[in-house]
Amino acid sequence: MRRQFLTVGLFIAVGTLVEAVVETYDYIVVGSGPGGAPLAVNLARAGYSVALLEAGIDLGDNKNYSEIFNFNAAANDEKSRWDFFVKHSDDEAREAKYEKSTWRTADGSFYVGLDPPEGSTRLGIYYPRAATLGGCAMHNGGICTLPNDADWDYIAEITGDDGWLASNMRKYFEKMEANEYLPLDTPGHGYDGYVNTTISDPSLMNQNSDLQKLASRLISRVGGNAGRDINAPDPDRDQATGVFGMATHADRNGKRAGTNTLLKRTLADPAKFNLTVQLETLVTRIIINWEAGEPSATGVEVLRGSHQYEADPLYDTAKQGKFGRIFARKEVIVAGGSFNSPQILKLSGIGPAKELEKFHIPVVKDLAGVGENLGDNYEAGLQSLASKPLNGSAGPVAVFLKTPTARKTRNIQAWCGSFSFEGFWPGFPTDYGPTEYECAVVHINPRSQAGHVRLRSNDPREMPEINFNFFAKGGDEDLTEILDAVKTFRKALNSAGAPITPFDERHPCPGVNQNCTDKAQKEFIKLQTYSHHATSTCAIGPADDPKAVLDSKFRVHGVGNLRVVDASAFPKVPGAFPVCPTFMLAEKASADILAAAEIAE
Structure with missing residues (x-):
C-alpha cells in the first residue's frame, strides 16, 4: 500500500504510510466530486486551510477520464470503479x-x-x-442541464430561505460556467468559470445524412432546433419543450471540465493556496466532541491505503489501511455522495436510532431521515435498429417533452442519436452496430422517493444495503408519462421513411410492427428501468420534518460544525441530470459557509 498527496500542484508518492504532516486544518472536506471539489477550492481561496480527502487516486491525465467521449471506458475502468449493487424493490x-x-x-x-x-x-x-480525484464527474456522460426553476423554488418554499429561489441560484451557475457555445455576455450564462460547457455541433442540420433526417423528423414533431440553448434563463423555461443543443461539461476539444481540472488549477496557482489533497484516504467516522453539552464535529478518522472499500473491485479484506485522525478547527463537510454520505453519518452515530443500536453504534443524534428518501430519475429508452447503416457524423440531440399529464412543468428529457444505452452492467454497453438508434428517456421528478441506504454492519469498509423502491408511489402515472414519451419518439422516427425505415425495435415493443399493448410496454419499462442519479439521502428540510437531515445552510440538524454538501442534500431529484445542479449546490454552500465564518470572526 502507499499513501498519496497532492499539495501545491505536486504529486507525491510516499513509500511508507506515515501520519500527515499537517493534521489540523480549518476545514475538512470529505469527497472530491462536484459537491466537494469546488467547496474545498473556494474555502482555500478565501484564505482558510483545507484538507480534501479522497478515497481514490488521481486519473485526470488518463484519456479515459480526461476526454469526455470515453465515458463508457471510464465507467468500466477498475482503477476508479466502486461496484455497488442495488435493488429496485422488495x-x-x-x-x-x-x-x-x-x-x-x-x-x-x-x-x-x-x-x-x-x-x-x-x-x-x-x-x-x-472513486477518483473529481468523483463521479470524472466518469459520467457529462450532460449539463439545469433543473426546472420549480425545483429550486421548492427548496425555498419548504425552508423559508429565499436564497434557494431559482432567480438567486442562477448566479451560482453563472459563476461556475465557462460557456463556449454562445456569444459573450448572453444573459444567464458565465464565461470565466471552471465548468466549460459546449453543445453538440448544430451543423448536423446542414448535412445530407440519415442522422440529419432523423433529427429533422424529431424537430418536425416536437419543435425546437439543434442549436437552441438548453440552459437559457427564459421565463417559461419550465414549459419549454422540443429539440435543444445537448450541453456537456467539456471544452470544445472534448476535454472533461469541472472537478479535477479545477483542483489541479488551484494546486498549481502561484498564490499557493492552503489546500491539501490527500488521496487513498477512506473516511470511516466523524469525531464528535460533547464539551459544550451538544454534539459537535471536530475531525474524522480515516484508513489510509489503496483499495480500502468493499465496492472497489481490487478490495482485499486482508489489506487493512493505516488508521489516522485529522482534525478541523472550524467544520467537517461531508461530500461523499448519496450512498457514502449517509453511511459515514450513521457510522458516526447520526441517523435512525434503532438502526444504529442494531449495530452497537452509540447514538449521537437520532435523525430518522439519514439514508432514507433515496430517489433517482427513472430511465428507459426507445432502442431500434434501422433498415440500413446510418450515415452522418454528429453527437446526439437533446429533447424536452411535457407529456399529457396534470403536471405544470415539463417531465421528460431525452437524448437521441446513433448509440446504445440500456443501463449499467459490467462491460456495458452492447454495440448493435451501425444501424442502432436510440432515444434515451430520463423521467423528471418521479412521484416516489421511497428508497433507502442502510448499514449492513458497523464495518466502514462494507457496502451498505441500497434499495430504490422504484414506483412505490404514483407508479402507473410515471410509467404512463414515460410510455407517452416513447410513443412520441417512435412516431417521429418511423416517419423518416425508406430506406431508413422500417425500424426493428428492440424495446420496449420488439419487432417491426410495434403492436404491443400499453400494458405490456409499461410492464417492460417497470421491470427494466435503470438509473444513475441517486439523490436525497441527507435531505434539506425543516427540523420538524422527519425526513429532513440538513437545514437550508447544509448544517446537520442537531450536530454542530457538520454539513453535507453533495447530491444527497437535494430534498427531491433535481431535474434530469444532477451534476451541474450539484456544482451550483457547492457554490451556494461556499457562500453560506464563508458568510458564517465572517460573522464568527
Missing part, C-alpha cells in the same frame, strides 16, 4: 426479471443475464460510482 420475483442482473460466478468473474452458470451468486443491479 419483490424478489420482480427483481429476478431484471434482464441485466449481475452475478458472481464460481470462478469469481461476472455473469450478466437471467441464466447464470451453476454455483453463481446474484449480486443485484449494477450501479457503478467513481
